[in-house]
Amino acid sequence: xxxxxxxxxxxxxxxxxxxxxxxxxxxxxxxxxxxxxxxxxxxxxxxxxxxxxxxxxxxxxxxxxxxxxxxxxxxxxxxxxxxxxxxxxxxxxxxxxxxxxxxxxxxxxxxxxxxxxxxxxxxxxxxxxxxxxxxxxxxxxxxxxxxxxx
Amino acid sequence: xxxxxxxxxxxxxxxxxxxxxxxxxxxxxxxxxxxxxxxxxxxxxxxxxxxxxxxxxxxxxxxxxxxxxxxxxxxxxxxxxxxxxxxxxxxxxxxxxxxxxxxxxxxxxxx
Numbered sequence: 589x590x591x592x593x594x595x596x597x598x599x600x601x602x603x604x605x606x607x608x609x610x611x612x613x614x615x616x617x618x619x620x621x622x623x624x625x626x627x628x629x630x631x632x633x634x635x636x637x638x639x640x641x642x643x644x645x646x647x648x649x650x651x652x653x654x655x656x657x658x659x660x661x662x663x664x665x666x667x668x669x670x671x672x673x674x675x676x677x678x679x680x681x682x683x684x685x686x687x688x689x690x691x692x693x694x695x696x697x698x699x700x701x702x703x704x705x706x707x708x709x710x711x712x713x714x715x716x717x718x719x720x721x722x723x724x725x726x727x728x729x730x731x732x733x734x735x736x737x738x
Numbered sequence: 739x740x741x742x743x744x745x746x747x748x749x750x751x752x753x754x755x756x757x758x759x760x761x762x763x764x765x766x767x768x769x770x771x772x773x774x775x776x777x778x779x780x781x782x783x784x785x786x787x788x789x790x791x792x793x794x795x796x797x798x799x800x801x802x803x804x805x806x807x808x809x810x811x812x813x814x815x816x817x818x819x820x821x822x823x824x825x826x827x828x829x830x831x832x833x834x835x836x837x838x839x840x841x842x843x844x845x846x847x848x849x
Binding site for chain 2 (some may be wrong): 601602604605623626630635637656682683688689690691692694695697698701
């Protein structure tokens, strides 16, 4: 059975630093090396920003829930909004030549780059859930197997 | 994030420190670069040595600064990005857009 911590915050961008710091602290306590803890925090940061901006459309009356769960082999973070959601499949590749000079559109790419698994699930009538997973297994092996992520 | 400005003749170096993230660093970066462009400065170096990390908003603002500089006939170059920032520039392929220097003297004479 893993350890779980849950936060429920109103949709304010200013809370992103709190969420980032908490993620990094929990990851460090779970014995992630500092760079891996920062990577996880950067991914959670992007998911939280997406939930506030695109999920809940900056409506402070709506909440974003962040749930951290650590078990023996991995660290999972679920970020849930209450909005009508966004379509992650509609995001353009920010590394494509024609998109390199775009000033936005890198959030989901960052999420996918910094953790081992990312999944999006639209919850019927209850917004979107983004699940981020970072493996606790020996860093070199697990990260290489999951597509070269650090 | 903190930004402090040094002038070396026609070239301006902006020493940045802290993190460039949404709602704080990105706004301060925009304000610092806009102020220089409004003064008519045409050669700007952003010294990233003291920047610990950026998020997608920070990266987006860096690109926006680059584009605004180009629109005003100015050039924006980068100096000394550290570990995580360097990783992000490579990951996003932005190292192909920006001129990036390791040596400040070389950066100063590159304009």
